[in-house]
Structure formats: structure tokens, C-alpha cells
Amino acid sequence: MKIWMSLDMEGVAGIVDWAQCRPGSESYALGCELLQAEVNAAIEGAIAAGATEIVLNDSHSSMANLDPRLIAGDAKYLSGRHKPMYMMQGLDSSFDAIFFVGYHGSISGQPSTMSHTYNPEVFSGVRLNGEYVGESGINALVAHHYGVPIAFVSGDEVTWNETAPFAPGGVNVVTKQSITRASALNLHPNESRRLIRQGAEAAVNRVRAGEVGLPQISGEVNLDLELQTADMADVATWARGASRTGDRSVRISGQNYLEVFQSFVAVTYITRQAGGR
Numbered sequence: 001m002k003i004w005m006s007l008d009m010e011g012v013a014g015i016v017d018w019a020q021c022r023p024g025s026e027s028y029a030l031g032c033e034l035l036q037a038e039v040n041a042a043i044e045g046a047i048a049a050g051a052t053e054i055v056l057n058d059s060h061s062s063m064a065n066l067d068p069r070l071i072a073g074d075a076k077y078l079s080g081r082h083k084p085m086y087m088m089q090g091l092d093s094s095f096d097a098i099f100f101v102g103y104h105g106s107i108s109g110q111p112s113t114m115s116h117t118y119n120p121e122v123f124s125g126v127r128l129n130g131e132y133v134g135e136s137g138i139n140a141l142v143a144h145h146y147g148v149p150i151a152f153v154s155g156d157e158v159t160w161n162e163t164a165p166f167a168p169g170g171v172n173v174v175t176k177q178s179i180t181r182a183s184a185l186n187l188h189p190n191e192s193r194r195l196i197r198q199g200a201e202a203a204v205n206r207v208r209a210g211e212v213g214l215p216q217i218s219g220e221v222n223l224d225l226e227l228q229t230a231d232m233a234d235v236a237t238w239a240r241g242a243s244r245t246g247d248r249s250v251r252i253s254g255q256n257y258l259e260v261f262q263s264f265v266a267v268t269y270i271t272r273q274a275g276g277r
Helices: 028-048 135-146 157-166 189-208 230-236 255-273
Strands: 003-006 053-058 077-078 096-101 123-128 149-154 169-179 183-186 219-226 242-246 249-254
Touching: 003 028, 028 053, 028 096, 028 149, 028 189, 028 242, 096 135, 096 189, 123 135, 135 149, 135 157, 135 219, 135 255, 149 157, 149 189, 157 169, 169 189, 219 230, 219 255, 230 242, 230 255, 242 255, 249 255
Parallel strands: 003 053, 003 096, 053 077, 096 149, 149 169
Antiparallel strands: 123 219, 169 183, 219 249, 242 249
16 A cells, blocks of 8 residues: 655644744744654554555655654655656555645635645636635646545645545545634644544545545646736746636646646746746
8 A cells, every 4th residue: 555645834733824834934943843743643644554655745845844864654755846746746656545734725715824825926826627726626636647546634624625525535634723824723733643643544444445536527627827917927828738818817728637737837836936936
């Protein structure tokens, strides 16, 4: 049983401020410690249910937020920036299940602590076939392409509400109840880790029993990107398959979900300059 995990940080219990998520700030070390503990809990739960191989893809910020020496279960660790597949780097059809750990809500949805969709300086919303989605919904394109179900998701309640259509039969752990984009009622880290360990074990068991389905996506998809400025929309059209649909909007369409995602990643990278990053 092979498990692939994408780990973010904003959905971790106890993290409610950007300073906790940004390298170089005084609070960053605590953020990394809280993240590492939740990731290790997910690893331990998956192993308890029989997982034999685990690959972690660090998907937050500089994508080097864990201490490799402290990773549980001898899991492999994909780290570092400028990955071609970004948050979905390393996934292929050899895996049995996907875990999203520490995920968060979208920029366009209900209040969710530190919500954003890839880059908040560029994207004000992303719609998949007309419905607003967060990072989990965009990433589900890759999950569907490789035929690997999303079996486990941790984060606030908004995160699960947005991910549920793409994870039928999956297990979720709510680590915090968001109040606003800057506040939340967090579980105690010990309780969050206990529930994540328990949920990860249950998720592997559900996959083994055939109870977790693929993301509910079919046919040609339209990924509509709403950008902050017209300049950003213009730059976005430099990516393959991206066409202007309005002053500040761009569409990527196709039946090959992997290619649609790859074009989105290209837009994400090339618009960083237009966004000041």
C-alpha cells in the first residue's frame, strides 16, 4: 500500500497568522514544529493500517518546512521550490491513495483561516466547470488523471466542504473552526494529532475496502482563473492553452486533466513577476 501526501501549513491546528508560515519570522519555527507533528501523525496512522511506502511532497511556501531527521516511518521527502508539478509533484499511478495534510480554504469561499488559492497576490478566484474551488479541487485534476483517490484531508471545516466532492468516501479531520480569515478556534495540538493518526488509519482501511472513489470530474474541463489585474491576465495567456475571457479572467480548457493542471502551474509561476513576487 503506497501513500502519497501533499502537506500544506495553514490548515494545521494552532496556526492562524502568516508569520507562523513564513521562513525568517520569529514564529516560523513553531509553525514548522506544529506541521511536522501533524504530518508524523498521518504517517503513523497510515503505517498502522498497513501502508508500506509513503512519499511526502512539501507544498508550502519554500517547500522545505520539515526537519528530514524527524520524519516518521522513514518516509521519503520531496522538498524544494520550482517543482514542475508544484503541490502534486511525485504523484503517479503507482500510488494507492492521496492524503492532503494541513490544507486550507479557497480565496473565494467562506471565511477560512489564511485562505488563498495558490497565490493570493494573483488569484482572486478559480472555478472548475463553473464552481469555485480551492487548491484541493485544482489538485484533484492530477488525482483523477492518475486514477488515485483522495482518501484523507485535514484542515478547517471550509477545507473539507470544498474538497468533499473530489474525495467521495474519504476521511476528513477538522483541526480548527475558522472564525474569520485571521482567527480560529483550534483543537489542542495533541487532540489534533490523535484525530489525524486515527483518521489516517481509517482512510487506508477504506481504500483497501474499495470505499474511496475518484474525484467527481468528467469530460472536458474548464478552469477559469480570476486575476487581480488585467496585466496579470495578459501575462497568464503566455502559458500553453490559456486564453483571455475578460479583462481580468483567463480560461484553460481540455480533456487531458494533467495538461490543464500543468498549464495552471505555468500561469502560477509566470504571474509571480506581475504580482510582485
